[in-house]
Amino acid sequence: MKFSVLAGLLALALGAASWAEPVAAPADLANGAAVLPPWAQDKLAAARADAKAHDQAYKQGAKLATFCANCHGASGQSVRPDVPNLAGQNTVYVLNQLNKFHDGRRKGAFFMEGVVKAMSNDERFAVAVYYTSQPIPKPQGVSDPAQAAQGKALYENICRKCHGDNGAGSEKSSRLAGQQSAYLDTSIRRYRDNDLRTDEKMFKSTKGLTDADIKALVAYIATLR
Template identity: 75%
Template structure:
């Protein structure tokens, strides 16, 4: 069953800025890889998905904002994320591999493959959020050391993320701090790698890390 939306939103750009995909990650099912490849080969198909995603996003906007910049401090920004990464996360909500995020499970479970693809294309082609400097240079410097030691390898020097890892730059600080604590405390039991890198962090180090990430763009 598809997800019905009563209202529609107008896309903010005539042509999506981010390609649908470069090298679809192996973690995606074949249908998703096929859609990504088709959209990359035919801009009209990507534009069609973008416009469909804009309409579907009228409901998602209650938490994630109309342009992918969250309206809640405890909800992540989606703008500027990698399309493959977001589509993979939506698929995890859909089949139950990812849980515990408000009513995301029920909402995404009602979405068709095509709708999940469209929402991912729309939100990830919105302009990435601006940097959120903490104003505490000393704290950010401490956080940089933590980032370089444990986060940079997967999330990138500038926090831009990848097909397999989320974009951290411009992310909601409250959401980031809560998420890192949950990984450290092993509340998120589906990501052993994140638990490994965060399990030794103190609360002070997490705050410093969030302060540093806030300055990334």
């Protein structure tokens, strides 16, 4: 889809904001393209091998992000507590999530399905490159040390294996460090209650959590960097 057409569709839903200057390609562009479809693997390899290809994708993503910024922020740090930060996420992970919205495997996030459905392969790749190239959000800090200590034990037991010691995530798991606490709280509850019905592993990992456990877990994640 041409940018002018997509812009018209997205403008109805999101609005506009300024964007940052291009930065160096994130390190994760060099890793694990095997989890992506072939077209995305090719684009990832091109961006990894050629700084101009990365810069072109970044600039295209910056233009498209003017319509995403009303929720996700111009620099990938969300302006809404119920919307995730995208800055610092793994590029492969974010691109895969966009692909899932595009083909209907992921649902139920405001009007994301309709917006992403209108995006071409090139546009989804560009948005993923732009947002994941932004600086990682700072940790939110400890508001209740005792609660965070309880959450640490839970994190190490059920989250660390997939999301990493410091919550940095991977190509297959989201970055939790620096994420919006309200968004995490809601998402964990939805996984626990099997409301999302998109990730059996997350359901099994969270189904035994109480509301108090979730609050403690989120309090600990807020300390990660």
